[in-house]
Amino acid sequence: MGAKENIQGTIxxxxxxxxxxxxxxxxxxxxxxxxxxxxxxxxxxxxxVNVLADPEIRQGIKDFSDWPTIPQLYVKGEFVGGCDxxxxxxxxxxxxxxxxxxxxxxxxxxxxxIREANA
Amino acid sequence: MSVTQEIETRLRDAFAPxxxxxxxxxxxxRGHAGYREGGESHFNVTIRAPAxxxxxxxxxxxxxxxxLGRDLVGRIHALALTIEA
Numbered sequence: 777m778g779a780k781e782n783i784q785g786t787i788x789x790x791x792x793x794x795x796x797x798x799x800x801x802x803x804x805x806x807x808x809x810x811x812x813x814x815x816x817x818x819x820x821x822x823x824x825v826n827v828l829a830d831p832e833i834r835q836g837i838k839d840f841s842d843w844p845t846i847p848q849l850y851v852k853g854e855f856v857g858g859c860d861x862x863x864x865x866x867x868x869x870x871x872x873x874x875x876x877x878x879x880x881x882x883x884x885x886x887x888x889x890i891r892e893a894n895a
Numbered sequence: 896m897s898v899t900q901e902i903e904t905r906l907r908d909a910f911a912p913x914x915x916x917x918x919x920x921x922x923x924x925r926g927h928a929g930y931r932e933g934g935e936s937h938f939n940v941t942i943r944a945p946a947x948x949x950x951x952x953x954x955x956x957x958x959x960x961x962x963l964g965r966d967l968v969g970r971i972h973a974l975a976l977t978i979e980a
């Protein structure tokens with residue numbers, strides 16, 4: 777199975793997938809850590825994929841989305857963005873809206889706390 | 896030309912921005928993955944340009960990636976973007 781099929785299978789198999797450097801419990805990069813931290817804090821159930829563990833996935837995910845950087849967040853098969861976009865969407869409330877429209881469970885109070893802390 | 900200047904030049908040419916700030920943030924990442932002596936590995940870019948009007952967040956980022964080019968983006972370890980219309 778090629779990297780592309782592997783990635784597609786992961787995205788199809790989970791509502792929320794984060795391709796990141798390191799794992800959700802032990803991120804290896806500040807940008808990955810920030811996105812994983814937001815999802816962890818908001819209580820979102822998601823699959824983490826450590827690209828450092830597989831060079832084919834590390835390059836493959838960049839080709840898959842035509843996006844040159846990691847982390848990359850996918851919700852219900854759709855590419856949402858990287859660290860900058862996820863951060864902006866968290867603070868603006870757009871991430872809440874996205875989760876609600878896609879039927880992804882998350883903790884609204886936690887999202888509000890992030891916004892209060894960054895107001 | 897430094898990487899900072901290269902980023903600035905390409906973004907100015909592509910978007911004629913009202914505001915453009917390119918900060919080499921490499922020193923703050925000393926000792927982290929991707930850090931190289933001499934810097935030019937981690938950048939924070941803030942750009943405001945009418946060209947981004949009506950574009951989604953992803954489209955804005957893609958437009959910046961495209962203006963910088965695959966080669967330049969490949970040479971930068973980390974690129975944090977704030978893009979506004």
